Amino acid sequence: MTQLKGKVAIVTGSSRGIGAEIAYTLAAAGAKVVINYNGSKESAEEVAKNISDKGGNAVIIQADVSKASEAAQLFDQAMDHFGQVDILINNAGIMMNSLIKDVSDEDFTKMFDVNVKGVFNMLKQASTKLAENGSIVNFSSSTTRLMMPGYGIYSATKAAVEQMSRVFSKEIGERGINVNSILPGGTNTELFKEGKSDEIISKLASMSAFNRIGEPEDIAKIVLLLCSDEAKWMTGQNIGANGGTA
Ligand code: NAP
Numbered sequence: 001m002t003q004l005k006g007k008v009a010i011v012t013g014s015s016r017g018i019g020a021e022i023a024y025t026l027a028a029a030g031a032k033v034v035i036n037y038n039g040s041k042e043s044a045e046e047v048a049k050n051i052s053d054k055g056g057n058a059v060i061i062q063a064d065v066s067k068a069s070e071a072a073q074l075f076d077q078a079m080d081h082f083g084q085v086d087i088l089i090n091n092a093g094i095m096m097n098s099l100i101k102d103v104s105d106e107d108f109t110k111m112f113d114v115n116v117k118g119v120f121n122m123l124k125q126a127s128t129k130l131a132e133n134g135s136i137v138n139f140s141s142s143t144t145r146l147m148m149p150g151y152g153i154y155s156a157t158k159a160a161v162e163q164m165s166r167v168f169s170k171e172i173g174e175r176g177i178n179v180n181s182i183l184p185g186g187t188n189t190e191l192f193k194e195g196k197s198d199e200i201i202s203k204l205a206s207m208s209a210f211n212r213i214g215e216p217e218d219i220a221k222i223v224l225l226l227c228s229d230e231a232k233w234m235t236g237q238n239i240g241a242n243g244g245t246a
Pocket of ligand 1: 016039066090094140141190192
């Protein structure tokens with residue numbers, strides 16, 4: 001198994017869902033982990049406690065990554081606590097589904113603020129503060145490949161993340177840092193399940209080669225691989241993590 005002993009990772013939005021699972025997986029591989037949350041303090045505390053109960057090392061830090069000042073504080077507090085940051089997982093994200101004609105200005109702005117500006121804010125911090133030879137994984141979505149009605153603005157935010165990642169990989173590569181985007185398909189979390197009937201979930205599951213939706217563990221294992229020395233030559237890529245859905 002990939003070893004991350006001595007490494008420090010920030011996982012944005014790791015109070016719940018895929019981010020929490022990534023925090024567990026990186027901690028199990030030996031990394032010290034910063035659990036970032038925005039509103040879910042109790043869940044973040046529980047994630048940190050579960051890690052320390054297993055002998056790992058985690059700290060929780062509140063920050064709304066869509067705000068530049070809070071993203072800077074998140075990075076600085078992580079460095080104050082652990083001395084360095086080697087791995088940045090830009091997982092925090094939100095999704096509101098509507099046909100483009102029905103999307104409110106407010107929801108458009110909210111999704112771009114968290115999903116795009118949040119990643120941008122953290123990449124800016126990483127450009128000077130992430131340790132040499134580190135790794136960055138940004139979260140896109142397989143919806144950028146599926147053209148599903150109702151996902152227009154969410155997909156647009158994730159397409160922006162993919163393009164930023166590809167360019168940023170060339171801007172930061174001279175420091176030995178690899179940057180990739182991961183594109184999960186439907187994955188068993190609150191974000192995915194909210195507002196979907198069992199019938200819709202079964203239909204989406206049937207689009208994968210394995211006739212099921214993803215579990216957070218499926219995604220976390222790929223994130224671990226992308227942070228490993230073995231994947232260093234992989235950079236600037238947008239990687240589907242969707243059981244063959246798209
Ligand atoms: P989730 O269960 O809704 O969890 C979202 C996490 O993001 C929470 O920990 C939340 O923290 C955090 N967050 C939201 N806004 C934030 C902000 N402004 N600043 C900091 N943290 C913030 O979502 P998920 O399903 O695990 O999704 C994780 C990522 O995968 C997202 O980027 C999503 O777009 C992407 N994705 C998910 C799926 C899927 O099917 N689940 C598919 C493709 C891509 P608080 O609760 O503390 O606010």
